[in-house]
Amino acid sequence: MFGCDGDSTTQEKMSSTSDSVAAKDRKLLERGDVGGGYLKKGPWTSAEDAILVEYVKKHGEGNWNAVQKQSGLFRCGKSCRLRWANHLRPNLKKGAFTAEEEQIIIELHGKLGNKWARMAAQLPGRTDNEIKNYWNTRIKRRQRQGLPLYPPDLHSQQQSNEHQLSVSGGNLSQHHHHQEFLPSSSKLDIPNVAFDSLKPNQHSLTYPSFPGLTKASMSSRVNQGMGFLQSYSLMNPIQHGKRFREAESFMSFGASTGGGMFSFAQPDDNRKSIVGPCFKTTRRPYGQHGRLDGFVANNFSFHPNPSNKNTNHSPLQFGGLLTGSQTILNDNISASTSLPGVKLELPSSQFAESVHTTGPPPEMVNSSSFNSFTLSPPAHSTPVNCFARQNNGLLEALLPHSMGGGGIKESSETSTQLPLISSSNQKNCVVASKSETECDPITPLGGHAASLFSESTPPLNTGPWDESSSTQSAIGANTKTEEPNEFMSSINCGDDEFSTLLNLAKPDVSPVSDWYDSHAEVGTQQSTVSDALATLFNDDFCADIQHLTSAPCTSDQAWGLGSCHWNNMPSVLQMADLS
């Protein structure tokens, strides 16, 4: 039986044309072959529409599964509901969106995120599907043009909203409040990483870097679920949600299947100098394959204690705080490489304008390097300024409580070392797989701190949000976050809650880091951040850390735990060490 539901084992592809479908339908109708359980898919015919309309007139909306039984339509209830809601119900407004509608959509999206249905409720005559399509089209168009998704005034408005939130309560427990207001652009602005420093012979993660792994095997690994990528949070927030659920099982570094592989392709040619290869992963349903486009390497911070000289750091070990988004690029794979489980997507230049223009000089990036996960090439590779101004004001909304009421003080871009967990506390790589349920992938801030730290948002208070500058960041790391909420994977820690907590502390391209970059002052920011983190991560969190590390834990250290030591990295990564 051909069903609408995903649990249907047989899935009829929409391969037929409308005509052929109609013809098939007519045949079925003519011979009254309705007993086989056949459920039609594909485009609706006018005859079907008429039947459905008639049915709804008679019975009203709802109880869609009864439509098939009572009306003779060979459509599942879902299909009927969709057809009715999107096309047949009265008062539907057809045609292009008006300027006002567009404005409303933009504003609503800024407030609600991808809540299409709720947005549709605010736009009489418009359907969620329409709005969704419009928005997605708009995204693509603006990304193509290198424009920000939101106009600057909306950013200001959002920032204002967030600031008000900070006054009303910077409590994470109020996340449900926040998600009503915070912009969701983080989910939509596909982060980029500029890999302009890429050179063919850089020590990057290439297939040859993985002894014994053939290209095919790599693909196979990818097909297993991009575990590597996901483990390193190389996911678009858009994508990382429920559809990645299945991948979680192999995302643990230490898991037997945890070595999901990845490969890298050259970025889109015309953007090569601007944004680097950037791919997001999508879990295609069962065997569907996608393409690999690029690689976002910006969401994961390795922060071994720079003072720890014991570690024999490899290029991938981050002998200190690494900077920027250096690439793991496989020069051997063409952009057309087709790999299952990986979807080709054009990199966005959305954040290009936000990267280097206001970012600190490269030498300052180090200290603020909880910005990006950087699978670092060897020392000779060019560090990339990986400063995405993604402060959306959220941390400001949270921090004042820990700042003695002084609020956020705008300060220089002086940077310093983040308090990282001491080596003694780095017992294990405390990256833990975070289950989807722990992080709302949809709402702009995920409704809790995990998203708070993992989702990026467009720069709100930085100048270059203008459209003209968007493509000027040729050298910037252009780190929008293809945000990796799935970052954490655990070698030794399987505790889900702990994983979540660690994820909360995950240092990456986050509002925290940006705030830190822009607000912290030498000598004070450590305590400031500590205080902030103490606010964010309460004592329970520290207790958890302490419990799991058998070591005293401060909020600072908790933060540091978000980092990971190379020594605890999965072997597959270590294999990539070419040094």
Added chain:
DNA sequence: AACGCGCTCAACCGCGGCCGG
């Protein structure tokens, strides 16, 4: 005219929430 490419949008899919038994 033929072809290729990109865009739009209708429709499908999978999942989660809700609700009733």
Added chain:
DNA sequence: TCCGGCCGCGGTTGAGCGCGT
């Protein structure tokens, strides 16, 4: 409380169309 069905939502796909070459 559990279970299963229904419904709605958000993400994704692919056919069709328009435009440029």
